[in-house]
Amino acid sequence: MQNKPLKNLTILTFLLVLGLSGCAETPNEEGLTEYVEQDAQYNIKGTYDPFEGFNRAMWDLNYDYLDPYLARPVSIAYVDYIPSPVRTGIRNFLSNLDEPANMVNSIIMLDGEQAVTHFNRFWINTTFGLAGLIDIASSAGITKPGNRAFGDSMGYYGVDNGSYFMLPLYGPVTLREGVGDTVDGLYFPLNLLTFWQSLGKWVFEGMEDRAALVSQESVLRDSPDPYIFTRDAYIQNKNFRATGGESVAEEPEGEEYLDEFLDEVDDF
Template structure:
């Protein structure tokens, strides 16, 4: 993407660490507080294209449940324990096996998005890893220089043809989701071999993938903690990612109006 909120907040964190004189510290803190309040008021106007958050009150309550309780006391410690204590070869085998299950859905969605090259790559990876990689436990395809392209979900395919994200929801434990993504996940679950999974097997797949993803986010926790409004930061970053995926991985041309305000915020913090 041309410019992102994440990049801007990275710059904010860097600039906020600049040296300040004792006489200016209180004034700068007051200015930053006022700026944060103005920022929150502005970004709630849905400056990121495709954002629709009609249940924001409920979503914020669920966000607080996730962020203040479920994540620090359940998801984070469990994920780190999994990464720290499960042998790496075992984790790699599980990750490869679960990733291989998604390849047919990736192939079909690549076809829908008119990307024949990626569709062929996903197909080749699936049959090679399934036949020669012990049902996908070993990533033979990557070893054969058949690198996995980006994931393609049916929600991305819908977005590719102009279907909007729809309402945004914050779900306990699960996290953010839009109506388009939820519907897309349901359709993807109808493809072989995902359609062979029972409810509990699907839940296990989600849990193992979720633990890997959560552990990988530890290094980025400071960004969320220091953002003007963690809820809005998460929502906007999520929607921007979905917009990006819906383009087939091409850069999004538009620049959110909030970026102009973030430039002003950077200037004020730097002064």
């Protein structure tokens, strides 16, 4: 989901304003000490949640109202009633739009092999797969590796996740991801999409992703603190992607839940 219009416009502006407001003053020694002490309480390295009160309020809105009464039923209806070939074609077409961005970010992350794979998938599926509706490349044995976003590229070179936010309906996002998705949206062919086309892409991909998580709902319900669990799973996934797919030494509480959950959110 590289090109996310809500994030590229209103959400990104919101994140940047909050992020810049935190940088308006040069931190003194006391401020740095406070930050370090605060960071020490997080289960996952790279987590910074300075707006936890706001985020928990948004979590309650999403978890108690927007998801059960809007996102979940719409997503399940889409999966249940839209014919599988149609869904597959839409999914293939939208995924193909991301391949150039995936290729560029693979190059930035010094992964030439994966960059070539994304390049070959794009031109093969675009040329012979009806603009990507049919995944000819996978049939030819050129399977798609994980997505690479510019936010992952920044993380690869040591840029922190930045502030964590929980947004209405959209869900979790970090400042690094918001900026990274904006850069990815500048690449062809994502830069050709209008706002409404980008919104449609985000909605269709979001319905597929939400439906895929139905089987993991019990894992979330059984966690001691669903908000913390979701935040830790999200940040751990971003840390993993920033390493280029290499494992990172993190053993948070509830690790047995995270392993299952991350299998589903790896492409978020």
